[in-house]
Amino acid sequence: MYSNHNLPGFIMGYASSMTVSSAGRRERKKAATRQAIADAALRLFLERGYDQVSIRDIADAADVSTTTVFKHFPGKEALVFDEDQDREARLVAAVAQRLPGQSVLDALRRHVLDTWIPFETHPQQAEFARLVDSTPELRAYAERMWTRHTEALAAAVADAFGADRDDLACAALARYVLEIPALARGRRDPRAAVETIFDILAHGWRQPATP
Amino acid sequence: MYSNHNLPGFIMGYASSMTVSSAGRRERKKAATRQAIADAALRLFLERGYDQVSIRDIADAADVSTTTVFKHFPGKEALVFDEDQDREARLVAAVAQRLPGQSVLDALRRHVLDTWIPFETHPQQAEFARLVDSTPELRAYAERMWTRHTEALAAAVADAFGADRDDLACAALARYVLEIPALARGRRDPRAAVETIFDILAHGWRQPATP
DNA sequence: TACAAAAGTGCAATGAGTCAACTAATGTAC
DNA sequence: GTACATTAGTTGACTCATTGCACTTTTGTA
Numbered sequence: 001m002y003s004n005h006n007l008p009g010f011i012m013g014y015a016s017s018m019t020v021s022s023a024g025r026r027e028r029k030k031a032a033t034r035q036a037i038a039d040a041a042l043r044l045f046l047e048r049g050y051d052q053v054s055i056r057d058i059a060d061a062a063d064v065s066t067t068t069v070f071k072h073f074p075g076k077e078a079l080v081f082d083e084d085q086d087r088e089a090r091l092v093a094a095v096a097q098r099l100p101g102q103s104v105l106d107a108l109r110r111h112v113l114d115t116w117i118p119f120e121t122h123p124q125q126a127e128f129a130r131l132v133d134s135t136p137e138l139r140a141y142a143e144r145m146w147t148r149h150t151e152a153l154a155a156a157v158a159d160a161f162g163a164d165r166d167d168l169a170c171a172a173l174a175r176y177v178l179e180i181p182a183l184a185r186g187r188r189d190p191r192a193a194v195e196t197i198f199d200i201l202a203h204g205w206r207q208p209a210t211p
Numbered sequence: 212m213y214s215n216h217n218l219p220g221f222i223m224g225y226a227s228s229m230t231v232s233s234a235g236r237r238e239r240k241k242a243a244t245r246q247a248i249a250d251a252a253l254r255l256f257l258e259r260g261y262d263q264v265s266i267r268d269i270a271d272a273a274d275v276s277t278t279t280v281f282k283h284f285p286g287k288e289a290l291v292f293d294e295d296q297d298r299e300a301r302l303v304a305a306v307a308q309r310l311p312g313q314s315v316l317d318a319l320r321r322h323v324l325d326t327w328i329p330f331e332t333h334p335q336q337a338e339f340a341r342l343v344d345s346t347p348e349l350r351a352y353a354e355r356m357w358t359r360h361t362e363a364l365a366a367a368v369a370d371a372f373g374a375d376r377d378d379l380a381c382a383a384l385a386r387y388v389l390e391i392p393a394l395a396r397g398r399r400d401p402r403a404a405v406e407t408i409f410d411i412l413a414h415g416w417r418q419p420a421t422p
Numbered sequence: 423t424a425c426a427a428a429a430g431t432g433c434a435a436t437g438a439g440t441c442a443a444c445t446a447a448t449g450t451a452c
Numbered sequence: 453g454t455a456c457a458t459t460a461g462t463t464g465a466c467t468c469a470t471t472g473c474a475c476t477t478t479t480g481t482a
Contacts, residue, residue, distance in 0.1 A: 024448080024449075025448070025449090026448055027459080029447090029448090029460080030460065036332060054437060054438085056437080063213055064461075065461070065462055065463070066439090067439095067441095067463080068460080068462075070439065075438080076437095076439090120438065123243055140351075163420075165467095167419050168395075169396070169408075169416065170409060170419060173411075175393075175394060181382050183382060183386060185405060193398075195385075196380060197380075200383055200412075201383075201411075201415065202415050202416065203414075204414040204415040205316065205384050205412050206356055207315070208369075208374040208380045208381060236480090237427095237478080241428080244429080245429085257464090265467085265468060265469085267450075275431090275467090276430070277470090278431070278432080278470095278471090281470065281471080282429075282430075286469080287468095287469070305428075
């Protein structure tokens with residue numbers, strides 16, 4: 001999730017990491033062009049569906065050339081998502097700078113609840129979620145946004161225990177935690193879903209209660 | 212894992228599911244063409260690297276047209292992997308028809324050990340693994356081969372307990388189990404790695420011993 | 423032998439993404 | 453303010469994967 005398009009106001013990667021408000025006309029114009037492209041893209045995607053929109057269509061709608069689109073976004077999928085520069089850093093910090101006495105697992109639980117739940121439960125998220133869900137390409141991309149940081153998180157967890165950077169248990173934990181959003185997505189009660197899965201990781205899998 | 216090219220003799224999807232040996236000249240010729248394409252592809256990929264080989268190159272090497280390549284394989288990545296029709300069925304059966312008294316988790320552990328370990332430890336696997344590891348596109352594809360069956364496995368697990376087909380704990384277990392090969396890949400002792408991760412799933416995550 | 427199915431071919435097209443050479447606006451140093 | 457270096461954006465040509473279509477050839481079958 002984490003779209004390019006002010007749905008949620010928090011975490012607009014580029015916008016917020018920009019030396020806030022007007023660091024030169026050039027930067028501003030560049031940001032404006034970028035935003036125009038992203039907006040045109042989302043509008044068209046929502047109207048016609050991801051596959052029914054070509055880069056050409058988007059470029060025309062934003063009144064730029066197709067090559068300009070690729071100067072701002074590395075690929076078609078990236079038109080939909082915000083590339084958050086700092087996600088990895090925040091993830092690592094959540095483990096490394098956890099409160100004294102707090103377990104790594106608890107720190108990660110808190111971090112997931114605090115950073116992911118707001119998006120999942122944001123009301124305007126609905127149509128955006130529908131778009132992503134109905135496009136395998138976008139679903140895969142959204143997942144990679146998280147799983148990309150598996151190695152970094154695994155290393156952070158290993159460091160927290162003085163284990164090898166490539167310790168298997170730490171790698172497994174990192175991966176499993178980063179997939180929790182994908183697993184909890186779309187559940188009636190996302191917060192409870194996150195807790196349930198963390199409980200599995202903390203205490204082991206138990207057979208579910210039969211209704 | 213699971214290549215198109217007799218590295219491991221077991222589980223050659225198409226080959227083994229063919230009404231063994233000569234079900235008509237037609238079938239045999241088709242299979243031969245298919246094999247010629249797959250072999251040419253692997254040879255070229257290993258020689259030059261995945262990205263340095265075009266479909267055109269492969270078609271030329273196998274002396275067919277590029278369109279014929281796509282008649283046999285749905286895409287470039289599929290030239291490297293065997294599409295095993297029955298993987299999902301075997302996975303579901305491992306849970307549904309487990310030995311009496313055996314837990315679902317143990318049944319899955321057995322299944323993973325029996326079906327995946329042979330590949331991982333097969334000697335000729337080495338250069339093949341190097342090719343896959345060094346090509347993000349192929350790594351992602353290899354992973355999808357397993358995770359594709361997440362839904363089916365989740366449903367099978369849920370059925371085993373009379374839970375809802377979309378029970379969250381079952382979905383999580385399915386997903387986590389199917390990712391074990393990806394996590395255990397390349398470890399010195401793959402068998403021990405699989406056991407370690409199953410232990411995490413069974414009893415919960417514990418901080419690793421500090422060396 | 424005649425006919426239908428299916429394997430393979432050739433060709434043209436679409437759409438993503440890259441590259442190189444160019445223009446024009448902007449920032450910076452003087 | 454003028455001169456120079458950057459850099460956003462443009463254009464157009466290119467590669468490559470993938471699809472569709474119309475056509476030929478081979479093979480299984482009635």
